[in-house]
Amino acid sequence: MEIYLDANATTPVLPQARAAALSTMAESFGNPSSTHGAGLKARALLDGVRTSARRVLGVPGGRLLFTSGATEGIQTAVLSALLALRQQREGGQAVPPLLLYGATEHKAVPEAIRHWNAVLGLHLRVQPIPVGLDGRHDLAWLRGHAAQAGLVCTMAANNETGAISDLDGIAEALAASPALWLVDGVQALGKLDLRLQARRIDYAPFSGHKLYAPKGIGLLYVRDGVPFTPLQAGGGQESGQRAGTENMAGIAALGAVLQALETGGVFADHATLQAHRAQLAAALCEAFPGLVFNAPFATSLPTTLNVAVPGVAAQDLIALFDAAGVRVSGGSACGAERAEPSYVLQAMGLPDWQTASAVRLSFGAADGADFVAEACARLRACGEALRAGAVLDEAARAALEMDAPAVRAALQAATRPLVVDVREAGEQALQPAVGLAGEQVPLSALAEALPRWCALPAATPVIFVCRSGRRSAQAAAALRGQGHANTWSLAGGLAQWTAA
Incomplete structure (x- = not known):
């Protein structure tokens, strides 16, 4: 779901x-x-x-x-x-x-x-x-x-x-x-x-x-x-x-x-929407201690929460949510491709760390109680994943990366690498990983496959790929943590691979 x-x-x-x-x-x-x-x-x-x-x-x-x-x-x-x-x-x-x-x-x-x-x-x-x-x-x-x-x-x-x-x-x-x-x-x-x-x-x-x-x-x-x-x-x-x-x-x-x-009957009333927001806010605070809300609830729509987690970049948090099947954004969809800090939050005078870490969660007036309950459960699971090290800082990510020329050389080596695409099925269908034939295992299903990959010979490289390189780095960190050191993430994701 x-x-x-x-x-x-x-x-x-x-x-x-x-x-x-x-x-x-x-x-x-x-x-x-x-x-x-x-x-x-x-x-x-x-x-x-x-x-x-x-x-x-x-x-x-x-x-x-x-x-x-x-x-x-x-x-x-x-x-x-x-x-x-x-x-x-x-x-x-x-x-x-x-x-x-x-x-x-x-x-x-x-x-x-x-x-x-x-x-x-x-x-x-x-x-x-x-x-x-x-x-x-x-x-x-x-x-x-x-x-x-x-x-x-x-x-x-x-x-x-x-x-x-x-x-x-x-x-x-x-x-x-x-x-x-x-x-x-x-x-x-x-x-x-x-x-x-x-x-x-x-x-x-x-x-x-x-x-x-x-x-x-x-x-x-x-x-x-x-x-x-x-x-x-x-x-x-x-x-x-x-x-x-x-x-x-x-x-x-x-x-x-x-x-x-x-x-009436299809859309929730204002009081119900406020209750739904309160549930989501409580789940977010439980999942991410230190989280801040970037706009006061008293003067905001009850269907919108804009949050920042100290020390976690917006794109990392979005990737973490995405892996759990939770779709959120960093702001306006019209500016999503630029991945820049929010000009809205900058205009409000918020600190740089908040504008760089801001993520928007917005639900609809037709979303019911069951939907909100499941959303809260997923958000709490994302918090557990973060505490388990699912989000990496830049230095940790860089240590896992293999650039496009190195990946191409690995594909031509005597010991063929295992390439694993950790994007969701819909993403894989829309943008096939050309020239990177291998397994397709969404990050959300990674835990089940880790033991099998750990059993591979130490000389066999495992190279994870995704759209941006963030989810693949999380997957690489997880497999290395299980003991397979010869594990890598395609630097820059499939955008860099295509360009190269």
């Missing part, structure tokens, strides 16, 4: 949502712009989902259009706001010189601001709003700069830490400001009441795949009377607000999720 604790990156698709998408593809496949029966049936479905979305978001007025996801919604909102500023300038009006965004925003926001600021030739000053140790915006700073801002972007809840923004405080700080206000509602959908109209929020993008709908479907709310420019022009779909034939299967799936939010 896989314990998936990376729901802030994406969620599985709700069974009802899968069924709705398949039914739509089979039975309601018409183009909603067509005027015949099949088209009218599709149009009715589309309108019904939009009406449901208005109820869930509490927005009887304003624009509400379907998008491909939050990034498109953000691009549309930023383009709309900045084009309005350019038109003001061209009309001889003074334009506020600042474009502000929260220092912990998802990269999609500042990158969109910089892009359209340059493309439209505005060249206004783009500046981050500082945050405190709790990840919340510095409202005093914002009040001091609000009068000079033409656009302010703040997320409702942070994707890495779960920190919930003080939207009422931000609204008060912007009360006399000319700025348009964009609130990224991605992590808030189904978890927080955003009160979009009461707070006079101008733009709010949402993404379906963060709440059990498929990837490729989202929503953008635009308040009545604020500037709007379509990002896509063409056939006039979405009342001319977003060209392109609508993603009917995705819309139907999103509709099923919205219906589940309205009717």
